[in-house]
Amino acid sequence: MKLGVLGAGQLGQMLALAGYPLGQRFVFLDTTGTPSAEIGTTLIDPQGAQLADFLVQVDRVTYEFEHLPVALVEEIERHKPVYPSSRALRVCQHRGLEKSLFSRLSIPTPEYRLVNSAAELQAAIQDLSLAGQKRVVIKTTTEGYDGKGQAVTDQADQAESIWQQLGERELIVEAFVDFVRELSIIAVRGQQGEVAFYPMAENHHHQGILRYSIAPLPNLTAEIQQQAEQYIQALLQELDYVGVLTLELFQQADGQLWANEMAPRVHNSGHWTQNGAATSQFENHCRAVAGLPLGSTQALQPTCMINIIGQAPDVQQVLSQPGVHLHLYGKEERAGRKLGHLNLVAPSLDALLQQVEALIPDLPGAPPIAMSFHAGAISAS
Amino acid sequence: MKLGVLGAGQLGQMLALAGYPLGQRFVFLDTTGTPSAEIGTTLIDPQGAQLADFLVQVDRVTYEFEHLPVALVEEIERHKPVYPSSRALRVCQHRGLEKSLFSRLSIPTPEYRLVNSAAELQAAIQDLSLAGQKRVVIKTTTEGYDGKGQAVTDQADQAESIWQQLGERELIVEAFVDFVRELSIIAVRGQQGEVAFYPMAENHHHQGILRYSIAPLPNLTAEIQQQAEQYIQALLQELDYVGVLTLELFQQADGQLWANEMAPRVHNSGHWTQNGAATSQFENHCRAVAGLPLGSTQALQPTCMINIIGQAPDVQQVLSQPGVHLHLYGKEERAGRKLGHLNLVAPSLDALLQQVEALIPDLPGAPPIAMSFHAGAISAS
Numbered sequence: 072m073k074l075g076v077l078g079a080g081q082l083g084q085m086l087a088l089a090g091y092p093l094g095q096r097f098v099f100l101d102t103t104g105t106p107s108a109e110i111g112t113t114l115i116d117p118q119g120a121q122l123a124d125f126l127v128q129v130d131r132v133t134y135e136f137e138h139l140p141v142a143l144v145e146e147i148e149r150h151k152p153v154y155p156s157s158r159a160l161r162v163c164q165h166r167g168l169e170k171s172l173f174s175r176l177s178i179p180t181p182e183y184r185l186v187n188s189a190a191e192l193q194a195a196i197q198d199l200s201l202a203g204q205k206r207v208v209i210k211t212t213t214e215g216y217d218g219k220g221q222a223v224t225d226q227a228d229q230a231e232s233i234w235q236q237l238g239e240r241e242l243i244v245e246a247f248v249d250f251v252r253e254l255s256i257i258a259v260r261g262q263q264g265e266v267a268f269y270p271m272a273e274n275h276h277h278q279g280i281l282r283y284s285i286a287p288l289p290n291l292t293a294e295i296q297q298q299a300e301q302y303i304q305a306l307l308q309e310l311d312y313v314g315v316l317t318l319e320l321f322q323q324a325d326g327q328l329w330a331n332e333m334a335p336r337v338h339n340s341g342h343w344t345q346n347g348a349a350t351s352q353f354e355n356h357c358r359a360v361a362g363l364p365l366g367s368t369q370a371l372q373p374t375c376m377i378n379i380i381g382q383a384p385d386v387q388q389v390l391s392q393p394g395v396h397l398h399l400y401g402k403e404e405r406a407g408r409k410l411g412h413l414n415l416v417a418p419s420l421d422a423l424l425q426q427v428e429a430l431i432p433d434l435p436g437a438p439p440i441a442m443s444f445h446a447g448a449i450s451a452s
Numbered sequence: 453m454k455l456g457v458l459g460a461g462q463l464g465q466m467l468a469l470a471g472y473p474l475g476q477r478f479v480f481l482d483t484t485g486t487p488s489a490e491i492g493t494t495l496i497d498p499q500g501a502q503l504a505d506f507l508v509q510v511d512r513v514t515y516e517f518e519h520l521p522v523a524l525v526e527e528i529e530r531h532k533p534v535y536p537s538s539r540a541l542r543v544c545q546h547r548g549l550e551k552s553l554f555s556r557l558s559i560p561t562p563e564y565r566l567v568n569s570a571a572e573l574q575a576a577i578q579d580l581s582l583a584g585q586k587r588v589v590i591k592t593t594t595e596g597y598d599g600k601g602q603a604v605t606d607q608a609d610q611a612e613s614i615w616q617q618l619g620e621r622e623l624i625v626e627a628f629v630d631f632v633r634e635l636s637i638i639a640v641r642g643q644q645g646e647v648a649f650y651p652m653a654e655n656h657h658h659q660g661i662l663r664y665s666i667a668p669l670p671n672l673t674a675e676i677q678q679q680a681e682q683y684i685q686a687l688l689q690e691l692d693y694v695g696v697l698t699l700e701l702f703q704q705a706d707g708q709l710w711a712n713e714m715a716p717r718v719h720n721s722g723h724w725t726q727n728g729a730a731t732s733q734f735e736n737h738c739r740a741v742a743g744l745p746l747g748s749t750q751a752l753q754p755t756c757m758i759n760i761i762g763q764a765p766d767v768q769q770v771l772s773q774p775g776v777h778l779h780l781y782g783k784e785e786r787a788g789r790k791l792g793h794l795n796l797v798a799p800s801l802d803a804l805l806q807q808v809e810a811l812i813p814d815l816p817g818a819p820p821i822a823m824s825f826h827a828g829a830i831s832a833s
Binding site: 084088091092093094096109110349350358363364366367371386387390391393394396397398399401411416 | 748
């Protein structure tokens with residue numbers, strides 16, 4: 072089976088590496104002009120001239136990033152099955168649609184307001200900050216990632232400058248959740264509606280970019296995992312979703328979960344599954360798209376994913392440490408760029424943290440890791 | 453780093469799949485005209501016209517099969533580092549050189565005789581069969597694999613017909629070892645001389661083709677594992693070997709090991725490491741060739757590799773069973789052809805065997821599995 076992939080970055084590369092052993096082959100449609108997948112066939116097509124050529128080569132289509140024109144995906148759907156569907160894509164592209172879906176499905180999400188002018192922004196900041204008593208998060212409704220297109224304030228009088236800074240476009244203003252940690256749940260749904268959930272991961276960001284994911288989530292009650300599974304299950308069902316879906320969550324000190332956003336694809340916070348789970352998120356996405364039975368999502372060992380950002384480490388040093396699995400994407404170094412990741416595995420969480428801490432000095436720019444579970448209990452709400 | 457691979461079959465494909473995450477890229481030199489790796493760049497070169505083109509594209513060279521002209525590898529060595537070296541290749545290509553190396557390193561191997569005529573063959577059968585009291589195995593000294601180019605007899609008067617059947621070429625006649633099972637040990641040696649050993653596998657052949665490998669080896673004493681490690685360590689050191697080496701062994705009922713043959717490459721009996729070990733044989737070979745530190749060879753779970761021969765199974769059925777990992781090579785069906793393999797993993801050996809037995813009806817042509825350790829104890833000698 073030939074899978075067509077919209078986008079040709081590292082996620083596409085890792086999908087292909089997982090799909091090859093299933094007998095799948097890959098054709099990438101790159102619209103950026105700078106593909107990096109370097110596996111299978113890549114059509115470099117910033118002008119949209121090669122779509123027909125792409126379509127004749129593939130049996131099914133998926134995508135590795137969500138900032139795609141929905142019209143393009145709808146056009147492709149007229150010719151070949153696309154998983155996840157353009158409907159899922161449309162919702163995940165727009166933070167307003169996402170939030171309203173969360174609300175409709177009774178998935179708790181921070182209070183929010185959509186605004187289309189500096190004046191509306193000012194009013195929204197004033198209301199949601201409770202007149203400056205707490206912060207609000209302001210994001211573009213579309214296209215932001217890795218902390219780009221975001222601002223945080225508690226001052227309504229900053230509305231004009233934020234409006235300009237974020238490009239004078241539709242924004243979403245969200246009440247700030249006083250969370251103790253950021254989590255994600257990743258699930259996969261097959262074509263018969265069967266669903267498998269990965270154990271949740273705890274995610275650490277630094278300067279807006281994911282740095283560490285630890286899974287299975289430490290300090291997690293079965294109730295919280297089930298709660299998250301119910302939320303993502305509701306989304307999968309509502310969207311008649313096929314493939315891997317990621318839901319990012321905040322957790323309060325009392326355990327309560329708040330949905331932040333979702334991504335209709337394999338996700339950086341699921342890279343740990345390559346070495347820490349029975350079946351990786353990449354393989355399960357390929358299985359779902361191909362209509363194959365899903366693989367076990369069981370965790371094998373405590374695992375920590377560490378992103379390699381901007382500068383490559385000394386590979387000799389890194390690989391000489393125990394439990395390290397290296398995943399380089401083959402990209403040139405550039406400030407802030409995701410060049411690869413490491414998955415560290417260990418027989419216990421304590422051993423894992425020791426290994427991570429021993430490794431950090433070898434990773435240029437890696438921030439210290441401060442685990443939430445060191446801070447004490449997080450109970451079920 | 454660009455690795456050049458001589459040969460472009462499934463072993464090359466799996467090397468590339470393991471090497472990509474290390475940042476490696478692959479160029480295959482195919483001399484057969486029918487490459488199947490379908491990853492990286494393949495130069496199809498049955499006439500030997502593209503060697504220069506191959507050499508400029510690669511940093512280091514390895515090979516995925518041993519039936520290569522040594523002169524070609526020596527020529528390549530003049531331009532680029534080749535691992536394993538042409539010296540290792542030369543020895544592994546010739547059963548006589550192999551056996552004499554085993555003897556020189558005090559690695560027990562069945563008594564043998566090289567013959568170059570029907571008359572010599574007759575005399576060797578007469579001697580080594582103790583005048584017809586036990587069988588001998590007759591093989592071509594070069595190029596045989598999967599049971600091709602072999603005969604078994606206890607009758608010296610069959611010498612003439614066997615001589616003709618095997619092509620009137622140099623043969624090796626070996627005393628038959630009364631073994632209870634066939635084992636293999638796989639080890640990897642890095643460029644600094646560091647060595648890592650995989651746990652041994654038990655191998656089941658049917659019609660000359662490997663069908664099942666189970667690892668870690670059941671019913672194994674630490675002494676026997678150490679014995680095998682000493683043998684392969686001696687070979688690695690003697691050959692100043694870099695990369696993965698496989699040593700096939702027979703084991704007698706009293707535990708005694710006999711070296712059968714070796715292969716200077718990743719091996720079918722090591723495919724279980726893809727899902728059953730911390731680091732696969734493929735990744736460790738790539739690491740060794742690139743001069744990187746070796747990864748852990750520790751087994752994670754009891755694993756059974758099952759070859760898919762000749763006819764593909766129903767992938768839906770197979771993947772719906774627990775613990776199954778599929779590895780298809782993307783080849784067309786053909787009688788006797790290796791199309792792929794499955795790795796089954798389970799928390800215990802008993803559970804593993806149950807899973808294997810449950811799966812066999814779904815695998816066209818799969819023979820029943822009869823485990824040696826069901827038959828009782830195999831003790832250390």
